[in-house]
Amino acid sequence: MALLTLDEAKQQLNITSSTDDAELQVYVDGVTDAIEAHVGPVENREVTELHDLPAGGARALVLRQLPAVSLGSVSAVLDSSPGYDTGALDVDGPTGVVRRLDGGRLYGPLRITYTAGRGTVPSTINLAARIMVQHLWRTQYGASRALPSVGGGDDTSVSEPISGWGYAIPFRVLQLLEPYKLPPAVM
Structure with missing residues (x-):
């Protein structure tokens, strides 16, 4: 495309x-x-970003390239922080806001791979x-x-x-x- x-x-x-x-x-x-x-x-493209979150975690994080089409992976950068199954996360494509579906906090730092573009x-x-x-x-x-x-x-x-x-x-x-x-x- x-x-x-x-x-x-x-x-x-x-x-x-x-x-x-x-x-x-x-x-x-x-x-x-x-x-x-x-x-x-x-044009759709794969993007990888590092997101450093506060020590107490965050309710949401914002992807840097908008619009976002889909999340590929959300992995921990350090062994002490969790990675996340993308099925347990919601991404608002137009704003790039990522949240946990269960309302919990996100802990990082995280390496996030996603597709940005318009489809x-x-x-x-x-x-x-x-x-x-x-x-x-x-x-x-x-x-x-x-x-x-x-x-x-x-x-x-x-x-x-x-x-x-x-x-x-x-x-x-x-x-x-x-x-x-x-x-x-x-x-």
Whole structure:
């Protein structure tokens, strides 16, 4: 499952030849990181994290990459702390909060392996990726050659850079990603 395929990018750009495939693939791969910086993992991937919990344990812990699809394993890092059967735990996918089903406390440190991502790529995120590739591909043609057939239009007239991304992400892409945006505290 890819956030955006080369064929989808070529379709968006109305490219029918394979002449630029290698270069265009770099753009396709690049938009994934930029989009996932705003919405978290889209393509499913396995993540392993170390969670150091307070000495008295904790009622819950929060996974760092959201959304979470499923828990793989929750094992003890030290012999003095227990591991947990994932069947005895609940994970809230959108928030990444993990709790014991019996209401007990979690003790650590714990090494947690889980799948983060969305399972399927929402059509709105795919559309945002297409528009972003189109926006970035325009740099191949220079300001005087921005032709409508290769993505001409007015989305490059951005009034100010967006939080560290400069002009790489047009407002319309950010607006499409808004419903999927990560909560502010997630890094």
